[in-house]
Amino acid sequence: xxxxxxxxxxxxxxxxxxxxxxxxxxxxxxxxxxxxxxxxxxxxxxxxxxxxxxxxxxxxxxxxxxxxxxxxxxxxxxxxxxxxxxxxxxxxxxxxxxxxxxxxxxxxxxxxxxxxxxxxxxxxxxxxxxxxxxxxxxxxxxxxxxxxxxxxxxxxxxxxxxxxxxxxxxxxxxxxxxxxxxxxxxxxxxxxxxxxxxxxxxxxxxxxxxxxxxxxxxxxxxxxxxxxxxxxxxxxxxxxxxxxxxxxxxxxxxxxxxxxxxxxxxxxxxxxxxxxxxxxxxxxxxxxxxxxxxxxxxxxxxxxxxxxxxxxxxxxxx
Amino acid sequence: xxxxxxxxxxxxxxxxxxxxxxxxxxxxxxxxxxxxxxxxxxxxxxxxxxxxxxxxxxxxxxxxxxxxxxxxxxxxxxxxxxxxxxxxxxxxxxxxxxxxxxxxxxxxxxxxxxxxxxxxxxxxxxxxxxxxxxxxxxxxxxxxxxxxxxxxxxxxxxxxxxxxxxxxxxxxxxxxxxxxxxxxxxxxxxxxxxxxxxxxxxxxxxxxxxxxxxxxxxxxxxxxxxxxxxxxxxxxxxxxxxxxxxxxxxxxxxxxxxxxxxxxxxxxxxxxxxxxxxxxxxxxxxxxxxxxxxxxxxxxxxxxxxxxxxxxxxxxxx
Numbered sequence: 001x002x003x004x005x006x007x008x009x010x011x012x013x014x015x016x017x018x019x020x021x022x023x024x025x026x027x028x029x030x031x032x033x034x035x036x037x038x039x040x041x042x043x044x045x046x047x048x049x050x051x052x053x054x055x056x057x058x059x060x061x062x063x064x065x066x067x068x069x070x071x072x073x074x075x076x077x078x079x080x081x082x083x084x085x086x087x088x089x090x091x092x093x094x095x096x097x098x099x100x101x102x103x104x105x106x107x108x109x110x111x112x113x114x115x116x117x118x119x120x121x122x123x124x125x126x127x128x129x130x131x132x133x134x135x136x137x138x139x140x141x142x143x144x145x146x147x148x149x150x151x152x153x154x155x156x157x158x159x160x161x162x163x164x165x166x167x168x169x170x171x172x173x174x175x176x177x178x179x180x181x182x183x184x185x186x187x188x189x190x191x192x193x194x195x196x197x198x199x200x201x202x203x204x205x206x207x208x209x210x211x212x213x214x215x216x217x218x219x220x221x222x223x224x225x226x227x228x229x230x231x232x233x234x235x236x237x238x239x240x241x242x243x244x245x246x247x248x249x250x251x252x253x254x255x256x257x258x259x260x261x262x263x264x265x266x267x268x269x270x271x272x273x274x275x276x277x278x279x280x281x282x283x284x285x286x287x288x289x290x291x292x293x294x295x296x297x298x299x300x301x302x303x304x305x306x307x308x309x310x311x312x313x314x315x316x317x318x
Numbered sequence: 319x320x321x322x323x324x325x326x327x328x329x330x331x332x333x334x335x336x337x338x339x340x341x342x343x344x345x346x347x348x349x350x351x352x353x354x355x356x357x358x359x360x361x362x363x364x365x366x367x368x369x370x371x372x373x374x375x376x377x378x379x380x381x382x383x384x385x386x387x388x389x390x391x392x393x394x395x396x397x398x399x400x401x402x403x404x405x406x407x408x409x410x411x412x413x414x415x416x417x418x419x420x421x422x423x424x425x426x427x428x429x430x431x432x433x434x435x436x437x438x439x440x441x442x443x444x445x446x447x448x449x450x451x452x453x454x455x456x457x458x459x460x461x462x463x464x465x466x467x468x469x470x471x472x473x474x475x476x477x478x479x480x481x482x483x484x485x486x487x488x489x490x491x492x493x494x495x496x497x498x499x500x501x502x503x504x505x506x507x508x509x510x511x512x513x514x515x516x517x518x519x520x521x522x523x524x525x526x527x528x529x530x531x532x533x534x535x536x537x538x539x540x541x542x543x544x545x546x547x548x549x550x551x552x553x554x555x556x557x558x559x560x561x562x563x564x565x566x567x568x569x570x571x572x573x574x575x576x577x578x579x580x581x582x583x584x585x586x587x588x589x590x591x592x593x594x595x596x597x598x599x600x601x602x603x604x605x606x607x608x609x610x611x612x613x614x615x616x617x618x619x620x621x622x623x624x625x626x627x628x629x630x631x632x633x634x635x636x
Contacts, residue, residue: 033617040615256610263609270616271597271623272590278624279589291581292574297358298588299351305589306596309627 003031007038010137015110018137022112025129028273036129043135046078047246048159052146052185053166058192062166062229062238063145067109069235070141076108078134082127082146082156110134124155125269131159158265162245164188164238167206169198186222188241190234194226220248279305321349325356328455333428336455340430343447346591354447361453364396365564366477370464370503371484376510380484380547380556381463385427387553388459394426396452400445400464400474428452442473443587449477476583480563482506482556485524487516504540506559508552512544538566597623 003024009017021039025032051066053059060081067077103109114127127144134142146156165186170193189210191202206224223241227234249255287305290296321342327335339357343350369384371377378399385395421427432445445462452460464474483504488511507528509520524542541559545552567573605623608614 033615037615037618041612044612259610260606263606266616267602267605267609267619267623268594270620271593274617274620274624275589275593276586284585287585288578288581291585292577294359294362297351297355298584299592300355301585302588302592305585306592306627309624 003035006035007042007136010133011042013107013138015107018110018133019112021133022114022130025133026114026126028126029277032129033274036132039132039136043132046131046135046139046142047242048131048135048142048144048161049242050144050146050156050160050163051166052156052163053190053192054168055147057166057168058229059145059147059166062190062192062227062235063143064103065227065229065232065235066238067103067143068232069239071106071108073239075140076138077110077141077143078131078137078139079109079111079143079145080127080130080134081111081113082123082144110137110139124159125273127156128159128266128269155265158185158262161249162187162242164190164242166190166192167202168193169196169202187220187245188238189222189224190227190238191224192227192229192234194234195228199226218252220245220252275309278309283308321353324353325360325454328451329360331425331456333425336428336451337430339451340432340448343451344432344444346444347595350447351592354450357450357454361450364449364453364457364460365560366449366453366460366462366479367560368462368464368474368478368481369484370474370481371508371510372486373465375484375486376547377463377465377484380508380510380545380553381461382421383545383547383550383553384556385421385461386550387557389424389426391557393458394456395428395459395461396449396455396457397427397429397461397463398445398448398452399429399431400441400462428455428457442477443591445474446477446584446587473583476503476580479567480505480560482508482560484508484510485520486511487514487520505538505563506556507540507542508545508556509542510545510547510552512552513546517544536571538563538570593627596627601626 003020006017006021006024010021021035024035051059051063063079063081067079070077103111112130114123114130131142131144144156144160163185165188167189168191189206191199191206193199194203203224203226210222210224225234225237225241227238229235249258252258283305287296287301291298291301321338324335324339324342328339339353342353369377369381381397381399385397388395421429430448432441432448449460449462462474462478481503483506485507486509507524509517509524511517512521521542521544528540528542543552543555543559545556547553567576570576601623605614605619609616609619
């Protein structure tokens, strides 16, 4: 398969071209960037939704149930499942297969697991770029599923317009510390496995915490929705809440500021990747040696490398 | 307090100078870099130990108990507690106070919580630099405590020579997915709260998982140590295991390769921070605008910014 017409082909609905483009994106490098440059102007219409929460919160089941709900409403759905164990395990592939079962055979759904395959920009960057491809391919919704509450999940959540944080009863008091961080990124809270004991307390706690947090006048108030994803319960409420959040964003006074902040993050990430890629070479190796022997500190070595950028040719995109 | 003699002063045991230097490091910028350049050649002797695990694993108690054990052995201990909720909450300050109680008044112990205060290089960078300061200040051990298993915890763990992963019984089957990732970064496993039901199963599971993972001949075999940190049980075994791991590292055939890999990560991180700092300006703002309106894609914007570095003056360190 040639790479030159991947974007036109994925835009015309060719799923093989889409899968191939995402693989190239995962690898990074000039080819990935050429694809992105072509896809970027075509993207910007999809609703990007991040779904995160602790392991065992039933996120995959929830994603399946939400996807089915959106499909009933006639919307197409692309799913990116980000596997945190991916630098280390092959869990991503298995995850794909399990998820595929309930949704397989529907051409309005596309599911892809992402793993960090050593791309310099990291998983957050690869995920953002894959979301751009799904967006350019015309999916109405792009769901990005991540696990946990680490810095990288927060970064991935920032790629999304709407972030859904999934909690469950029974994970103990210690989960409070995570919840505190999640409060700030959540646009919608879902208490999944709501048929379990303690679900009402979790809903109550979340509402109390949300109530205690100060919000600007006119700011979005995150709803807390109970769900039993295995039975599809709560899905229509969550889908409605996501739609309401998107409308809110479109009407928000700070819409321009938010777009700027998003663009700034995209730019920083792209820059980091590009700089690292360009600077690998003999001087890089020399600086690494000097650091390893403590002849030089990281920042002065970095300064030397940046100075060396001056004489370089601009990158050729193949 | 002047900043010019902070490094000599912290090296002579001035704790106020050390605290001030770490605060400057957290903020980043030229002052932080000047401090690092001065501290870097003096560092390299401390044993850096990362301690990570899920919320509720009792890591802080374990850190206290291990610190007490090392102090009994005559070693000095610097502790960096990395608070993942820090971008959002003020948990770090409270954590400091609670931890200080058991160890307060001992001049051979220094405890500091780190939070992400918007430094461009992120928390992992600030933590690595703070560890360098504690190392330069002459602490025999530098403990870096983090929560969770996200990308940033993995990064922070890479700063350390020895990584201790703490598990506890009773977190349910779903924790397996985290364990899979942790297997790769753990040099020592600690099953804390080993007086609880299910502890033996966790120990058994970990040993099985370790046994299943293939390791190179002559590679370190991570021990699994049971502990009850609240009673100090297991501390001497963990301290001994950490010492054994350090000896292993010193004798390892791939020692040079590992130092190189570490230097490479330090360099990449310093570079990212420096590049972002230098490029903020009118062209940056213009590129952000073009991205926000999708007139330009992130990588071509990044390319424009890198090209603009050519005409810049080298940074002046104040």
